[in-house]
Amino acid sequence: MQVSVETIQGLERKMTIAVPSERVDTEVNTRLQEAAKTMHLKGFRKGKVPLKVIKNRFGKGVRQEVVGELMNQSYYEALNQESLKPAGQPRIEATRLDEGEDLEFIAVFEVYPEIALPDFTKIEATRLAAEVTDEDVAEMIETLRQQRHSWEQVDRAAADGDKVNIDYRGSKDGEEFPGGQAEGADLVLGSERMIPGFEQGIIGHSAGDSFALPLQFPEQYHNAELAGQEVEFAIELNSVSEQVLPAVDEAFFESFGVEDGGEEAFREEVINNMSREMTTASRNKLKNSIMEALVEIAELQVPAALVEAEILQLKQQTLQQMGGGQGADASALPDELFKEQANRRVVLGLVLGEVVQQESITADPAKVREAVEELAATYESPDEVINWYYGNKEQLASIESTVVEDQVFDYIIERAQVEEKQVSYQEVIKPESRGEAEQAAASTAT
Numbered sequence: 001m002q003v004s005v006e007t008i009q010g011l012e013r014k015m016t017i018a019v020p021s022e023r024v025d026t027e028v029n030t031r032l033q034e035a036a037k038t039m040h041l042k043g044f045r046k047g048k049v050p051l052k053v054i055k056n057r058f059g060k061g062v063r064q065e066v067v068g069e070l071m072n073q074s075y076y077e078a079l080n081q082e083s084l085k086p087a088g089q090p091r092i093e094a095t096r097l098d099e100g101e102d103l104e105f106i107a108v109f110e111v112y113p114e115i116a117l118p119d120f121t122k123i124e125a126t127r128l129a130a131e132v133t134d135e136d137v138a139e140m141i142e143t144l145r146q147q148r149h150s151w152e153q154v155d156r157a158a159a160d161g162d163k164v165n166i167d168y169r170g171s172k173d174g175e176e177f178p179g180g181q182a183e184g185a186d187l188v189l190g191s192e193r194m195i196p197g198f199e200q201g202i203i204g205h206s207a208g209d210s211f212a213l214p215l216q217f218p219e220q221y222h223n224a225e226l227a228g229q230e231v232e233f234a235i236e237l238n239s240v241s242e243q244v245l246p247a248v249d250e251a252f253f254e255s256f257g258v259e260d261g262g263e264e265a266f267r268e269e270v271i272n273n274m275s276r277e278m279t280t281a282s283r284n285k286l287k288n289s290i291m292e293a294l295v296e297i298a299e300l301q302v303p304a305a306l307v308e309a310e311i312l313q314l315k316q317q318t319l320q321q322m323g324g325g326q327g328a329d330a331s332a333l334p335d336e337l338f339k340e341q342a343n344r345r346v347v348l349g350l351v352l353g354e355v356v357q358q359e360s361i362t363a364d365p366a367k368v369r370e371a372v373e374e375l376a377a378t379y380e381s382p383d384e385v386i387n388w389y390y391g392n393k394e395q396l397a398s399i400e401s402t403v404v405e406d407q408v409f410d411y412i413i414e415r416a417q418v419e420e421k422q423v424s425y426q427e428v429i430k431p432e433s434r435g436e437a438e439q440a441a442a443s444t445a446t
Contacts, residue, residue, distance in 0.1 A: 003078045011087065011110040011301050016095075017078050019070055019103040027066045032059065067097060071105050078107075085112045088305025110303040115354040118297040123416035125289040128282045128428045132274050136425045140270055141248065148255060151241040157206045158240045160190045164202055165238040172231045179223075180231070184238070195221070202237065209237045274425070281429045287409050288432060290416060295344050298351050302343060310342035311335050355408050363400035364407065371399050 002018040032055055071092060079086060087110045096104035151163050158164050164187055170180025189199045201213040213233045221227040246252050253259070253266040261268075315330035315338060355361065376385035389396050 001074060001077065001081075003081055005082055005084070008108070011113055011303050013084065013109060013111055015075075015078055015082070015084070015107045015109075017071075017074050017105055017107065018096075019074050021100060021102050024063070024066060024070060024103050025099075027070065028059065028063050031062050031066065035062075063099065067094075067103060070103060075107050086110065087112050087303035088309065110305050112303065113301040113350070115300050115350055117351065117354055117358065118294065118299070120412050120415035121417065122297060123290060123293040123412070125286055125293065125413075125416055125418050127286045127418050127420045128423050129420050130278060130282075130423050130425045130428045132271055132278065132425055136274065137267060137270055140274055141267075144256065144270075145245040145248070145252075148246045148252065149243050150246070152244045153207075153239050153241045155207070156240065157204050158189060158202050158237070159242075160203060161188070161243060163188050163241045163243070165241075166202070167236040167238065168233050170231050170233045172226070172229055177226065177231070180233070198233065202235065205237050207237055207239050211235055211237075278425060278428050285428075285432060286413065286418070290409065290412055291348055293416075294351055294412075295347050298347050300347065300350060302346050302350075306346045306349075307339070307342050310345050311338045314338040314342055352405075352408050355411060356404065359411060361404060361407050361411070363403040367403045367406070368396070368400055371403055372396075375399075 001020070001023075004016045006014050006016075008014050035058065071094065075090065075092065078084075090107040090109035092105055092107045094103075094105040096102065154162075166185055166187060167183045168181065168185070169176060171177065187193060187199065187202075189203060192199070195215060195217055197215045198213060201211075201215070205211060211234075213235060214230070215233060216230050217223075217226045217228060219228045246255075248263070250262070253262065256266070256269070258266045258269050312330060315333045318333060318338075319330060372386055372389045373382070376382035376389070379385045389399065
């Protein structure tokens with residue numbers, strides 16, 4: 001097999017591959033001979049059909065099949081021979097297919113760039129730290145009470161935050177429109193589930209009231225027939241309920257799995273959970289800061305094929321988040337919306353992957369065990385969960401990938417200039433506006 005490689009531009013390569021005709025003919029003849037052993041044609045006994053007859057009748061199709069398979073096989077053999085690592089799928093075109101001549105084809109593809117790791121000591125980042133105060137704990141307990149709230153009917157006018165049960169019928173120009181009717185519908189006032197003015201118009205009314213609300217649909221409403229239209233909703237208010245928070249007592253503690261130790265044990269559990277959440281949030285913010293810096297200082301060519309693959313993945317993720325089903329068309333979303341983010345993810349993946357390669361980083365078994373135990377601790381039977389992970393190679397590989405990611409960042413963080421900054425607990429756990437970098441690392445660092 002003869003192979004020649006030329007650089008088109010940047011990372012793009014053109015590889016010309018010639019496969020000896022003898023290799024093609026030998027494979028074709030072998031398959032025809034195998035077929036002859038079981039072939040049954042009219043006028044011949046089974047297995048006694050002459051090879052010449054079989055070749056005349058089926059040779060062209062068999063040759064096409066063999067050529068396709070040999071082109072694919074030879075492509076990978078040539079990559080190995082030339083020590084090339086393709087980024088993405090190749091464009092393959094046959095240039096010589098005539099019988100009796102060497103098979104020749106070209107493959108055009110991109111290769112992974114050579115990566116010179118940046119100087120990690122030039123990275124400056126901040127690690128946020130905080131103390132969990134009594135005020136933070138009190139606020140968290142109040143949040144937990146909100147999560148366990150119930151509703152109790154009241155005999156008074158509806159107020160913001162109440163839950164009402166209503167019947168309503170919407171009409172436009174005196175005629176009801178589709179989707180504008182409901183009976184016995186629960187609605188929390190202030191939830192902004194309905195169009196502007198609907199929930200506000202119920203405030204001040206009491207159970208048993210019947211009234212009409214003249215409203216206007218927003219100009220950007222998803223239903224074009226109703227967008228910007230003036231309508232009227234006839235409403236019957238069936239009941240008004242106010243939110244009731246549970247007492248901080250033994251029953252409340254038990255609802256969160258704290259059965260012994262009373263309030264002291266419950267507070268300790270809350271503090272431990274808050275501390276874990278804070279530690280995770282602080283590390284994630286530090287990681288995102290490190291990754292922002294890596295993108296800025298990394299100098300490398302980015303394979304377009306990898307960016308295109310990331311764009312497609314981001315589109316599919318967006319469709320899923322928007323509730324799109326399997327039939328949704330990702331191509332309907334413009335590439336430009338995702339190009340910058342995709343490029344960032346590819347750069348990060350290449351740099352982090354190079355750290356893994358150069359430093360021969362593998363998942364530390366002790367850290368893998370620690371990660372599995374931490375996950376298992378949230379279940380009723382931790383030992384069963386641990387055994388399940390260690391008995392499931394695919395799930396364990398996912399944990400190992402996460403551990404490798406953490407080890408890569410530990411390697412970089414140890415060399416970066418990291419300053420610790422004391423802030424409030426709330427500031428540490430406050431979500432960041434940009435979080436895709438962390439997701440990128442998990443899928444590309446290994």
